Amino acid sequence: MSTQSSRLAARMMVAPSVVLLLIWMIVPLAMTLYYSFRFYRLLSPDRTGWTGFTNYVWFFDSPDFWLALFNTLALVGGVLVITVVLGILIALLIDQPVKGQGALRILVIAPFFVMPPVAASIWENLFMHPQNGLFSAIARGFGAQPILFLEQYPMWSVIGIVSWEWLPFATLILLTALQSLSSEQLEAAEMDGAGPFARFRHIILPHLTRAITVVILIQTIFLLGIFGEIFTTTQGGPGSASTTLPYMIFKQAIAAKDIGRAAAGGIIAVILANIVAYFLMRGLGRNLDA
Amino acid sequence: MGKIQLTRVRKSFGEVDVIPGIDLTIEDGEFVVFVGPSGCGKSTLLRLIAGLEDTTSGSIEIDGRDATNLPPARRGLAMVFQSYALYPHMTVRKNIAFPLKMAGMDKAEQDARVERAAKVLNLTNYLDRRPGQLSGGQRQRVAIGRAIVREPAAFLFDEPLSNLDAALRVGMRQEISELHQSLKTTMIYVTHDQVEAMTMADKIVVLNAGRIEQVGAPLELYNHPKNLFVAGFIGSPRMNFIEGAEAAKHDAHTIGIRPEHIAVGEGPWEGVVGLSEHLGSDSFLKVAVEGIGPLTVRAPGEVHARHGDRIRLAPAGKIHRFDKNGLAL
Secondary structure (H helix, E strand, O other), X not given: OOOHHHHHHHHHHHHHHHHHHHHHHHHHHHHHHHHHOEEOEOOOOOOOEEOOOHHHHHHHHOHHHHHHXXXXXXXXXXXXXXXXXXXXXXXXXXXXXXXXXHXXXXXXXXXXXXXXXXXXXXXXXXXXOOOOXXXXXXXXXXXXXXXXXXXXXXXXXXXXXXHHHHHHHHHHHHHHHHHOOOXXXXXXXXXXXOOHHHHHHHHHHHHHHHHHXXXXXXXXXXXXXXXXXXXXXXXXXXXXXXXXXXXXXXXXHHHOOEHHHHHHHHHHHHHHHHHHHHHHHHHHHHHHOO | OOOEEEEEEEEEEOOEEEEEEEEEEEOOXXXXXXXXXXXXXXHHHHHHHHOOOXXXXXXXXXXXXXXXXXXXXXXXXXXXXXXXXXXXXXOHHHHHHHHHHHOOOOHHHHHHHHHHHHHHOOOHHHOOOOHHHOOHHHHHXXXXXXXXXXXOOEEEEEOOOOOOOHHHXXXXXXXXXXXXXXXXXXXXXXXXXXHHXXXXXXXXXXXXOOEEEEEEOHHHHHHOOOEHHHHHHOOOOOOEEEEOHHHHHOOOOEEEEOHHHEEEEOOOEEEEEEEEEEOOOEEEEEEEEOXXXXXXXXXXXXXXXXXXXXXXXXXXXXXXXXXXOOEEO
């Protein structure tokens, strides 16, 4: 299989796609990098030129930036904790033999097929709405004041909505991992005197580590770029309370029409994603080895 | 301390009675082998004793104590699974220590017991490896180690050698037998391999379709099978059964004669050799005998008979006689 000629042939075959992928990645990145050092506002297109690090400095000087950074990490971390913990519990639950198991599993997976803006609208108008929402109806039923979710707890609300969307994904991956655990191992543990919690702690959880790692890595990639849910519900507000880094970039690019700053924000986001990825791989990467 | 008493133990899965009702006494220190064809309920019976399945009715007593509804952990039994069921993320040491840890034993005592078990099973050099880095035989020994550290009232083995190659199987068979000699603990061993049953057991329980066909010492089953099923199941190659006129001569509906109890040379039966297998120490011949049908013959040493040869055969050993219902006369 790996004679010299076959290796050469393999490289030749792979080369076009590698080159294409490289261009695909490098060109947008290079353009973003280029604009991030330019003065380029759509409202004054005649004034252009190099500005050095001014665009970056603007971000670091802006108090909103640090809040947005914190919000981004809080969103990623919060959703990861909620989806992994609930995902494991739901997976354990729907792994039990029950009638209508197939239908049940489809129901559990359904939220994943709802588009982000639709999901966010459903939550905003049907659940969290202060007059028409289900939650306010429940609160009033108990004689309490309805909670103004999007005004008082905007970040928590966004985390809740995004968790609802991503929970099926985590559940699905964890469920398949759970089903690959041999029942003899659980029976052996039972014979060895391990109760339900000990079995979960010593047998099931270690078996799930690889699946949990996969869930965390994949979700992190997508969660760092969450935008639609915020756009549809809080618009980053009130004030900047629920502005994340992607949303802040959007505000610079579309609201302020400042392409230079938006590009600088984009580069910062890329660096942030790489830092997160580095720590994730260092902390979790070894779980992926056999 | 491991007498196990089953009284009218019944197990059904829905409508299907897998085990319609079994009475069996296993004495303390005995090596009992459950043997039978696949699907005969032998594994289910073992799992009932282990507590991994609920008994539908009847009772299981362990050490004179009713254990029918006790959870597996409280029955004081240890089980070795067919797949070994080692915990892949734990080292050998942690695997063996797991039941001790679950029992809340202190660390020093745990270590001492693990070391002792590892020494007995030649695992001392492998204690810090993971199961994935071990060979089949070593994994098997770890599974046994995990069972012996608990000092259980009885060991349960569920086809423990079926994943090993032939040479290793013979070795592990001896090791398990020696373990039984040194521990003197009750062992219940499930297998479909009658060679394992014959070589290891103090007592064999032959099961068929959830019923006990016969219980007895290996040679007792070989020499005095109670019925056609046991006669056909114990012994390899299997016993020849002859019906019709030849059987009537012996005043029986069916007669059985083992392949090793037929002599080649002179005799009343004549036939054509079909398949012949020459193993060196033995020769197995399939002979189509006129008026009787095909007979398997096991002749010691080399017999120069080829496909198509005509040879004469004579019964040279015990002839087993059975009535219409398949029971021994």
